[in-house]
Amino acid sequence: MTETTGRFLTIEGIEGVGKTTQVARLSHYLAERGIDHVVTREPGGTPLAEKIRDLVLRPREEALPPAAELLLMFAARAVHLANHIEPVLHTGRWVICDRFTDATYAYQGAGRGMSQTDIRLLETLVQGARRPDLTLLLDVPVDVGLERSRQRDAGGTRDRFDSERAEFFERVREGYLSRARAEPGRMAIIDAVASKEEVTKRMTKVLESRSWIS
Numbered sequence: 726m727t728e729t730t731g732r733f734l735t736i737e738g739i740e741g742v743g744k745t746t747q748v749a750r751l752s753h754y755l756a757e758r759g760i761d762h763v764v765t766r767e768p769g770g771t772p773l774a775e776k777i778r779d780l781v782l783r784p785r786e787e788a789l790p791p792a793a794e795l796l797l798m799f800a801a802r803a804v805h806l807a808n809h810i811e812p813v814l815h816t817g818r819w820v821i822c823d824r825f826t827d828a829t830y831a832y833q834g835a836g837r838g839m840s841q842t843d844i845r846l847l848e849t850l851v852q853g854a855r856r857p858d859l860t861l862l863l864d865v866p867v868d869v870g871l872e873r874s875r876q877r878d879a880g881g882t883r884d885r886f887d888s889e890r891a892e893f894f895e896r897v898r899e900g901y902l903s904r905a906r907a908e909p910g911r912m913a914i915i916d917a918v919a920s921k922e923e924v925t926k927r928m929t930k931v932l933e934s935r936s937w938i939s
Contacts, residue, residue, distance in 0.1 A: 731815070733814060733855070735823075735859075735861070736751070736824070737861070738862060739865070741871055741872065741874035741877070742863035743917055747863060748821055751929070754929055755819065760819055761817075761819070762821060763819075763820055764821045766822065768805075770809050774804040781794060782884040795837070799851050810822070811855070826856075827857075827901065831898075832886070832900075835900025859911065859935060860905075861915055864901070864902065864915065864917055865916075867895050868891070
């Protein structure tokens, strides 16, 4: 962690793992312990970054090439970091972010086949030394996640990623797991097939093991 006392927590995973639910439950857990924090998401998190999110996610007639998708993700991240995440952390508050750069390695890297070297260069350019203090990777088999996602979004608006085939999400999931295996000190894999309550318990157990909460 850099020169702040705020902790930077990220929640990752493919579609249907329950990130939105668990982010809210983790926020409640921190609030109960008197830890001042904010909840945000990527891509997005600020008015300008949300506009970039719309460019990335909304289906359009004109194709969005993988390179453009990657650059837009980091453009949104640059805005999000400078205008929201860094200012919050520098006040000593915590940040819980629904996805961050691990998602880029998983989706644009493993999923789209973009160069890991190029992603690392953009990561350094945009983030400098800033990395999450802890990343909780919610993991379920792809068929489970996609079925949950279909049930959740039935009749709702679908984004560009919803049209991807299962094979794409298999690559994304393996990209996530590969990163978690390579960085076990920062990333914890959470089996998210269990009940919401059990998943929350597993997440908070990992958090408590860091001795950040008195």
